Amino acid sequence: MKEEVYGYVRVSSKDQNEERQVIAMLNFGVCQSHIIVEKQSGKNFNRPKYQKLVEKMKNNDTLVIKSIDRLGRNYEEIIEQWRMLTKEKHVRIVVLDMPLLDTRKEHDLIGTLISDIVLQLLSYVAQTEREFIHQRQAEGIAAAKARGVHFGPQRIQLSYEFDHYAYLWSKGDISSRKAAQRLGISYQTFLRRVKEKEYQKNL
Structure with missing residues (x-):
């Protein structure tokens, strides 16, 4: 039975471009029909296309x-x-x-040993770097928050007339939708900010 060569390309999200990996596969000599592209996180091996490929591959592929x-x-x-x-x-x-990680070249015990050592070292380095990146991101966010930087949508600045319309609404003299319309905000924002102010008064 003919030995086949398959290329596995993975990107972490649908927004990422797999072109660079695909070009590398084609330059290596992998047929376009044998290149499997999967857009999914690499956090585990529960990937449908990868699992299907593993099942398909046979001895010496x-x-x-x-x-x-x-x-x-x-x-x-x-x-x-x-x-x-x-x-x-x-x-x-x-x-x-990483040319050292080419098991086609393993003709003796020393070749196998070198490949295994390099693999473990690279895998460890890759995981450690990801952990450092996550740590730096967390530290950066914490530092930004300490400086008063707010993440997420910017809060709408309320008009000086807000308290007036909030008072009218509390008396039933105007609806929340009408008050919000006069203030140029959504009625959801109007009601939420009224509740925030009431809460602050009760502190």
Whole structure:
């Protein structure tokens, strides 16, 4: 049976462009019909197209990926997936961005050992970098909030007439929709801000 070469391309969201990865696959020699593109997070391996591809691949087929993080984001799961593909299904793996991770070249025990060590090191580094990014993002948000920066939609500045119409509304002399119309805001915003002011008075 003919040995096949498949390319697996993954982007984290529908907004991301997979073109760079696809071009790398084509330049490597993967047929367009054998390139599988999946737009889904790499946080786990519950990806329909990837799972279907794994089931389809057979002994000595080759799986090509652009970089190790396209396979996944979790260090332990990447290692386990690599072991399953290479040891159980006997699929060859090529990581384009890292020539050392090319199991087609493993003809002896030393080659296998080097590949396994490099894989574990890169997987660890990739996961650690993601954790640092998340930490820096959290620290940046916390620092911004401490400076008084507000996240989310900017609050509407109320007209000086707001208290007047809020008073009329509380007396039943005007509807919330009419009051909001006079103030140039939505009636939902009018009612919400009335409640906020009432709450503040009761503090």
